[in-house]
Amino acid sequence: MGLARLAALHGVATSYAPSPDITVKVPDDTVVAVLAALGVDASTPEAVTDALTRAESTAAERLLPPTVVLWSAPEGERPEVPAALTGLPPGTTLQVEPEDGGTAPAPDPAPTTDPAAVVAHAPLGVHRLTARAPDGRTATVTLVVAPHQVPQPPPRTHGFLVQLYSLLSERSWGMGDLGDLAELAAWSGRHLGAGFVQINPLHAAVPGDPTDPSPYRPSSRRFPDPVHLRIEAVPEYAYVRGADREQLDALGEKAAALRASVLGEDALIDRDAVWALKLPALEILAAVPLGPGRRAEYCDFLAAQGQALEDHATWYALAEAHGPRWHDWPAGLRDPRSPETARARRDLLDRVDFHCRLAWLTDQQLAAASGAARDAGMAVGIVHDLAVGVHPGGADAWAQQDAFAAGMSVGAPPDAFNALGQDWGLPPWRPDVLAASGYAPYRGLLKGLLRNAGALRIDHVMGLFRLWWVPQGEQPTQGTYVRYDAEAMLAVLALEAHRAGAPVVGEDLGTVEPGVREALERRGVLGTSVLWFERDWEGPGQPPLPPGTWREDCVATATTHDLPSTAARLTGEHVELRHRLGLLTRPLAQEQAADRTEVGEWLTYLGRLGLLPGGPGDEEEEIRAVYRFLLRTPARMVGVWLPDAVGDRRPQNLPGTWDQYPNWRLPVADATGRPMTLEELAASPRLHRLMDVLRP
Template identity: 30%
Template sequence: MEGLQQLYYLHGIGYDFVKYDGEHVVFDALTRQTAIECCGIKTNDQHVVDRLNFELDIAPWTRVVEPVTLSDSDSGTFVIKVVETLKHSIASIKVPSANIDITVKLSECDEVGDYIHSDNRYVALKINLGKLPIGYLDLLIEGAFGQVVTELWSVPKQCYNPYVSHSSKKPLGVSLQLYTLKSDRNYGIGDFADLKQLIAQFSKLGGDFILLNPLHLLFSAKPEEASPYSPSHRCLINPLYIALDDVQEIVGQECAELFSSVADLGHRRSVSSKFIDYTQTSNVKYVLFESLYNCWQQSARQEAALNTFIEEKTSILGDVELSQFEWFLQWLASEQLQHCQSLCIVQGMEIGLVNDLAVGCTGGGLEFESYRACFSEQANIGAPPDPWAEQGQNWGMPALNPIKVKHNNFAYFKSLVRSNLSQVGALRIDHVMSLRRLWWCFAKEGQELGCYVYYPFEYLLAILKIESHLHSSIVIGEDLGVVPPEVTQALEESAIFGNTLFYFEKNQNGEFKASEQLRKNALIMVANHDVPPFHGWWSAADIDIKFDYALIDEHQRHHQKQARGIEKARLISWINKHDLPDIEITASSQEVYQAVMHVLASSPSKLLAIQLDDLDLQEFPVNIPGTNTEYPNWRRKLNHELVEIFELNRDFIQQLNAIRKQQ
């Protein structure tokens, strides 16, 4: 392998893939060349190609250690590289934070690899330090080669996960889009006070976790850009989730009383529309935010607490261009989120909140601007062709450069994981395959092109393992779609739960899988934000909605309804194979849904989530993939308020809990 082909490999540019229909596709020369050009590399300059090949392939052998060195936390094993002539020398090894200061005879270390360059043989030697604390440790090595330093990552074999092998517990949760919560006290969008009410209601019925949509910062100046999966910054929180009537514990009594006296908190509070008007909601809340901030500045404010918060966040994120007002809002949002998780624990929930990390950020947003050097040029992430999008999908979010992500010891990815794990009991990672590879979309010579680009999987996975232990939080990887086998194996070995949607759990004949065949180490759900809620699916309302919004024509509607009828019959057959009273095809959607959930509650899957939309008998989807302005995505609210939803479903939830707890 030489020249450009070698550089493609070393830079992570994919060679081929297997399409959804089994076709083996090899990426053509133009596609691969354009992909690496998106990384800022001039492929027509042989000197550049040769230099990069040397830096990525040979140079690491000439260095004792790289900026990051991986180690097994149980054995403290790591590898150094030295020229063979130094193999009979000694080295001083120091890890101050672990109280390690030893001298090692390199001749006694196992040789685990070698490389010959310029008539020199370089050898890789294994060094054992013994059990290490999990985390990022400073390692100093001194020997005949001089003195070198590295960040030693002490990596556990698995993520924190008490449910994998030593626990018979099978937690029950509820999944929701927080902004859809309906109440007479919010301003048209669900907030953290609504979340507190949900925690109180669900925990009384034995609920163990609450899976949220991404809470990431969006665009205050463009409130209609509402997708939580297209954020401005994934390490910051959308201030619209702040509950303005629940701030006294954070800002102090004096500020809260002053705010209540000068602000009309009831003004335009009740918004009963089926869809959120983000412009109106944002305008109202930001006027009140500014009023609260002014009151905080005038009162005996908690300035030290805010400054401490800013220092802690900037230590993770680096410099972020936020005004003090914007930091003030981040402080409020962060504190209220923390209070919600604390309430979960006080109420006896096993896990509490489950955060959701979106797969990318929006170009031009705060995150992109902060980490611009880590991104490619003119390439977006997306998905390869599939039955629903034969031309593939372009998600419109900039692609991360697989080499630049290593900058500053992977500080960028560390900040993402740390920020999203720090105040919750679990983290769901949307499109977890992105740790291994992502589909890039780009254009050249008038053609729309795409290919897979591979990332430093071992290192990204190591960060997840370390951070999950440091925060005692479990990790869930959304692994729907085509998943490389090495990812499936790594997730299983790393105690990262998968994420299963019942709609898609079918065998090769299109029949629903037997419940005992469902994955054990996974979160199972009937539906998520990308598929219709069950009651809409059963009534085929989702098909009619697509027709009403001119997303399909009459012929397509007729064909899809015929196919849905077959699926419904298969579902009834699946239910009736289990130890439940038989159900007819004429049964109500609620009867069928509850039967499905009873069966899933008895399945091997460790985690089970009820979708709040389904308890609400919701028919309208919250999102129709592939649409933007055609359908009001990310705006649909619930039909009922929380108290009513849980009162109507009290017995049902308790029955599910009883099934989960008795196994």
């Protein structure tokens, strides 16, 4: 009983419900390990008693939690006083120190004892709130004042969903880059009436041989990866002369050969080969002196990014010298604040500056892509993607060690689709450290991502509420849920999105605990609805959900990067692929029969709605019917998976595989598997026939 009470005080679950009628008890060893990762010793009954006494005493004596959230109210309504303020002892005085320094004027000459006065006068922002109780207790905590909702997209807009690396043009160096993103945005916005382009995370990767190609296991979520740079678009490119120009031109020729090979039959995107060409090219460009204006702009960027960028660049400089696993570095270098690291930073100053320069150049090209979308009239623009976590050996985990739970990994519990659960190999943030810091790491992350975003997609948005922690060395089945302060996480998200003017999309597919979607909807966060999953799960036979009953606040799409393309789904080729890779749990014939039944049911329904006038049998027309259906829903955003527009059969990622399938390495291809350039996509009659369905 004591362990359960102690766990509850720290947001650690001692049981969970994989379905409404089943409750699973979490092993005590797991609870003890998770508590240890939160700095709580529960290794013996005596330790549990001591920790419980301290925790309950601290909770009883505490005036305020480390972070207090105040939501503004819609126009014409009065904001609600936070429960943390209504529970203060009578006579407690409150004073707010706003973000810009100084002391916020109280409604009366003296600090106020009326919580409603704080609520009425505190501006949007992250402030310091001091409470002084009559018994002498004081508390200074973070006050997050957030808008009641994130910004909203227009009532209806459509756009492309694409993995940027897969979108090669005649000018990119073997994988899609930020120049290609700008071109896609400008073309689709101007000629197709698209309102957005949603892309994969562009987070900085962990260097390796080979580098992990997954964009969802990055070294850093705070800064983008310079592998996405368009070399020719760097202004200093025009001023390279002499032998450096010859070397740069030679690299460009090698890049053209690499691009041609990737666009050949059965070729794959090789990120490491691309970086092997871009790195020396960028080193040449970095040697070109910056003009006075460019130098001033760079210095402003350094000042604005501060310690976070210095840490990021230092990690990459140290990784070049000692390898990409910081846990294996010399002991002193494992601490970003140690004297040894400070000396190494000075010794490697040129490389640290080089990696800072790369972050700046990437930021500039991200801004250019965003500007291209805006200039093309896109209502939303570029939708950036936030991965759920970072690599344990990467830059963020090194620079923010105190904020991550040591010895823990994020994953998913066993469910109907995966009886063994999942371990994603990503260290989770500690909720206690986040709260004590006023969510500073989270705020910095969001601010950086939203800097050049028209909107933000959050992968596994349920992680704002709770995450499944798996102790190191244990199976995913031996994990448990750890809860986060969702009010604070959502408040920080709403505030930063408000400052950027960016809508937010949450990926809320799969198992979602009760109340999560309602909380997200209340704060204006859009969900994600995929055609094949939208059924009346309570109705007899679980028929397709009528389009008029879909939720409005969502991005509606036919598929995602983790699912079969629409052509593969309609033709059943996705079943054959999984059969070849040994991923089926039933005999092939059974899987094919079930798949044909599901697809036939959808096609019959589309025909009944008048969306498939010629009847089934024409693949292109069936795909157009799917998107006509999505337009019948009230969804605010309709996403077109770009490979769907040209009949691509291959998923970008096939969950459950590692080296059996080329995840995250496939260029966009046509129905025959032939890779297509951006220029060919823009001229594709098949693409234009599909997009004619979506034009206003």
